[in-house]
Amino acid sequence: MTASALSKTEIRRVMRASRSALPPALAAEAAQLAAEAAEDWIIDHNPECVALYCALGGEIDPAPLAERLALEGIQLALPAVVAPDRPLAFRAWQPGGPVMTGFAGIPEPMADAAPMIPDVIVVPLIAFSRDGHRLGSGMGFYDRTLGRLAARNRVATIGLAFALQESDALPVEPHDVPLDAVATENGLILGGA
DSSP: OOOTTSOHHHHHHHHHHHHHTSOHHHHHHHHHHHHHHHHHHHHHTOOSEEEOOOOOTTOOOOHHHHHHHHHTTOEEEEEEOSSTTSOOEEEEEOTTOOEEEOGGGOEEEOTTSOEEOOSEEEEOOSEEOTTSOEEOOSSOHHHHHHHHHHHHSOOEEEEEOOGGGBOSOOOOOTTOOOOSEEEETTEEEETTO
């Protein structure tokens, strides 16, 4: 998609419609292929904990990736919203484990799940560019979280997306934190490529 002349709102509208139009069988196949593309990259980072997300609104489903990483013995976590203007917290979770409905109806780990600090974060997105920039939902949770974690210690970040979510360019703001990589059904794209 050529997005250089579009606003963030317009890009979000177009991308959400495009990914929601994917037939379920193609979306499921893409999720499996993206998981394959992401798995080796994540394992190469030797993580103790990987944070994922629960897919909503046509997002590519990270469940196949979660299952692969759990089989490798990697501790998994899901994000939790603590307050609308704060960074995300991460809590322990395993595939098939219990979740509760959190902020904006987003599934998150149970409140009593162990707090985690991930080494790798799998980031949801609405659009991405080859230089690692992403466009999220517009609420800033991941930008605040990645900015805070980057200030403390390096965390590796990988976006998970359908290939159709790629854009030639995205509006970038000073607080935006680029991703290290993006995995799609077509393979792995390293940030800055």
